Amino acid sequence: MSDKSVDGLEIQLETKEAEYKAFISSLNDLNTQVSGEQERLNLLRNQGAELQNARAQALLNMNEQYEAMVDNPEQDIAQAQNAYRQAIINQKRNKEEIKESVQLQEELKAKLAQANLERFTLANAREALIEEIRIARVKRLRNEFEKQGELQAKQMVTCDAQETLKQCITRSNQLAKQKASKEFVDSLYAAATESKLISNYKDDSAAQVRLLKHKVISGEFSGQGNYTTSVTVELQGSLPNVEACKLLNLSARYCTYDEEHPATAAINVDSGNNISLDDNSVLYEVTIRSDQYDDEVFIDGVSYGSTKLSVMLSAGMHDIVITKPGYLDYQQSLRLIKNTTIKAELVKASINFANGEKIQDILPGDELGPELIGIPAGRFQMGDMKGAGLSNEKPARGEEILKAFAIGQSQITVGDFKRFVKATNYVTEAESENGCAAYIDGEPQYNSVLNWRNPGFKQTDEHPVVCVSDRDSKAYLAWLTKQTERKYRLPNELEWEYVARAGSVDNYWWGNDIGNGKANCAYCGSKWSNISTAPVASFRANKFGLYDIVGNVWELTNGAKVVARGGAWNFAPKLARTSVRLELSPGFRSNYLGFRALREN
Structure with a gap:
């Protein structure tokens, strides 16, 4: 191991x-x-x-x-x-x-x-x-912080003339406990392996301690009206929610990836032994407004309708997204600790996405072809614009799509491919030769029993078809062309990146960070990550209305070389960036490679 x-x-x-x-x-x-x-x-x-x-x-x-x-x-x-x-x-x-x-x-x-x-x-x-x-x-940081310890603290206060002796004693005891808590937190920071790094973010951290119990050892008044108390305090460290990621300057997704460490309830030291928990039992009112009508609000991926909107949410982290066709998404990660009002201004997109048209050709027998989205002509920036790319992603440059076209809303599914095979008795390269490749010990290895029907994991007709080669994909599209009398083909790299970016110049169409649970790729926080493909359209569509343009399966493109784009369920987030190009040998097929159809006007 x-x-x-x-x-x-x-x-x-x-x-x-x-x-x-x-x-x-x-x-x-x-x-x-x-x-x-x-x-x-x-x-x-x-x-x-x-x-x-x-x-x-x-x-x-x-x-x-x-x-x-x-x-x-x-x-x-x-x-x-x-x-x-x-x-x-x-x-x-x-x-x-x-x-x-x-x-x-x-x-x-x-x-x-x-x-x-x-x-x-x-x-x-x-x-x-x-x-x-x-x-x-x-x-490691959570383990270093989530420790118990016992400290002794001594506190002297000057009793105020306006307070009773009991109130003075209570205040002294409270300050002693707070002093012990502060010393305990400081000791956790100092003892941490990455103490120097996390100290840079200490002031904005919500790292907390839980007061388990305390005992007053001694307390006495002096002749000058002072009261001195000595207490022993037992404490438990806590890094609630995504605080470990904040301290380490990492994306919040690393704090929600490991199910062994669910978000810890934030704990505040109260007087005596009482503990106030900032958990799901505490609700705050969130009011959301925007400057547009007919928008749609998503909170943690769930639609709440249009603004103006008031909703009660539990304390903690929430993802707020406001969308409207023809406008860029408004996105905000909200750490809810009080009643909050969000006033959003939606910015009109540089490309007119509102004129996208849904298209679906009819096949013989009244069966439906792939669902397509009409894409307008336009200009865009292509290539790595953030400096994190490989040499074959550079240089970044301006490009132009001269003609409108339609492209699959989703990757071609097992059900789509099954209709083609049933109609033609087509045999894929994986079935006629040495099978299909799968990642074994970090590298692709061919397995003779793997093919599009059996990719090595469970799938349904709604999953993207995999274990198909460049030749297999083109055979399917040629059949689709013949059945519909419309020209179907793979998108070229220019067309693919244009629709994948959907007006964005970031690493992913929603921003520069992969986030958590937004796509099916390794370490991306979905229930399919590093396990299998996901059913198509399991995640939110981009601004062109396309699903799974990031992750799920690599998508073949049309060109002189066999090149796939978009990342896959078992590839790291950095390799799912919009500009990444995976160059393949002719005939290559794997259980993480599929394709999307393009139809010319």
Whole structure:
């Protein structure tokens, strides 16, 4: 069993980083070989043109010598013959070298395609370790804070003339307990492994202690009207809700990922032994307004209708989202500790999303084809714009979609593909060859029993079809084209990123942080993460109305190379960013690879 401690995981990451660095070096060498062989091939082809001219000139010279020999039988034509013979030999040798170079170029390109796939395997393993380290750091900090301890505190107060002796004693005892609580919290911060880091966020933290019990050891008045008390206090540390993530400067999703540590109730020290719990039993009123009519409010993913809205919510963290077609979403993470009013201003989107049209073609037998969304033409920014991308995501650039098109609202499902197979008796590459790849020990390995019917996990007709290759997807789309008499194909990378961004320049269409429970990818907080695909449309659609554009399964695109986009259920969040490009070898299929249909006008 691998070491899941922070130190153990960091050692694994260091090893993986070294492996990745060495692999990138070898990949660069392979790219250099490909470029070098291409230059050599270009040179040979240029030489071929020159040799063709040389041969033609040698033939012309030899024919002229033959004509001269007619008038002069003594004419020596041997030199011209030899020159022509040599020209033929040179040209033949050049053609053989070109053939050898073309074959070598194909072999190198195949190696490069496989290497690019291996690079993503290593990158995913590296990102998974980074995710595990962050989760382990949260666990470690919680364990360091959620400790019990006993402290003794001494407090002297000057009794106020306006208070009774009993009130003075009570105040002294209370201050002693608060003093002990403060010392206990400070000791937790000082003893933490990442004490230096978390001290930067201490002032805004809601780290708390729970007063378990206390005992007054002694108390006495002095002749100057002072009262001194000495108490022993037993305390329990607490990091409620997402406080561990705040202290470590991590996304809140790392604090909700581990079910072994549910959000802890916030605890306040009260007078005596009473404890006030800030939990689900405490409700506050939240009033939500916006400057638009006919909007829709989502609280923690549940629709509450349009504004103006007043609702009672439990204390703690809530995600507030206000949407309206044609406008950018208003988003706010709210830590509810009092009655609150939210006044939202919705900003009109730069692209007119309101004219998106739902389209669904009819197949023979009155069956329905995939549900599509009409997409308008427009301009957008493509590529990595946040500096976290791989080399094949750069440079970021402005692009333009010149013609409107329609694209699948969801990824092609098992049910969609089943209709195609039933109608055509089509056999996928996974079924006819060596099966389908699945991640085993951090890398894709083919398993002969895996295919689109049996991907290695439970699925229904509503799950995205997987274990299909580029050829399989195009066969399905060609059949769909024939059945509907409409042109269906895979989206190219330009079209895919345009609809995936839906006007955003961030890592994901909703922002730069993957958040928690917003998509099906590894460590993304859904019940399918790192387990299987999810039924399509299990998460909120983007502004174009498209589901699962982030995560669930990688989506094949149309182009000179086989490239997939969008991330998958078993890939790290960083590899589900909108600009990430997964280059695959031809014929590759896996239980995390599917596709989405595009229909031309």
